[in-house]
Amino acid sequence: MEFSVPLKGNKKLKTVIDKIQNHGRLNGLWTIANVNAVDRLAINDHGPVHSKIVANSALRMFRLIEKSGVKSNLEIDHNLTKEDAEIVIILAAAFHDLGHAIHRVHHEEFGIGLADSLVTDLLDDIYNGHTMGIMEGEVLHACYAHGTELETLTLEAGVVKVADALDMEQGRARIPFKEGELTIHSVSATAIEQVSVRRGSKKPVKIVIEMSNSAGIFQLDNLFKPKLEHSGIRKHIEVTVEVGEEDAEKKIIEDYQF
Secondary structure, three states, X not given: OOOOOOOOOOHHHHHHHHHHHOOHHHHHHHHHHHHHHHXXXXXXXXXXXXXXXXXXXXXXXXXXXXXXXXXXXXXXXXXXXXXXXXXHHHHHHHHOOHHHHOOOOOHHHHHHHHHHHHHHHHHOOOOOHHHHHHHHHHHHHXXXXXXXXXXXOOHHHHHHHHHHHHOOXXXXXXXXXXXXXXOHHHHHHHOEEEEEEEEOOOOOEEEEEEEOOOOHHHHHHHHHHHHHHOOOOHHHEEEEEEEOOOOOOOOOOOEXXX
16 A cells, blocks of 8 residues: 655655555554454454554644644754654654554554564664664654553654544544444444544644534544543644534534534
């Protein structure tokens, strides 16, 4: 699968993306992560498609926040650049669910062990020494901190965490559900029609979530909202949820914002 994001002139990022696409070990770990998730646990995918969706959403949020004048933690804490921060975001998005290759339970912790050597392998043409150590630590923090209850400590980790929760269009939601079982998890997941990341009018980022059914609120309250609240970037994001009017089912709500 093509792993691609808008480069916006970031030559370092292009080098990393090219290496990701041709990296046999990473692609093998994505494969087994998906086998465990989809084939063995019968839950939604946690492989390359999810990683690409997260990477693109996270990068878009980051660029919108940066454009408003907010600097990345790599710039503030390490005197590195916005371009370096984008590499941290993309690698964290690519690696954050690799722990599923071992097991879903504690996958955040397992993923750190798998991602560690991948960071240096993918970045050895760009960084070395002290800077390589900084990049490694920041990528691994952003990977680990995507867990719902974990506090993120950087802007880079925050956008990855929120982007992970945003991959919920057309039943792709991150709350696992057994295929074919009619539960609040499955009903709420299929109610999410479209998710878009836009420039906000009140805050740098506006997330618009379109639902075909009010049941989708369960998905937002039980996964998206907790991740947003623990992301460290809540103050930069406005959220609007729109409920469609296509079917005859009685609508429970007209509009929902937080």
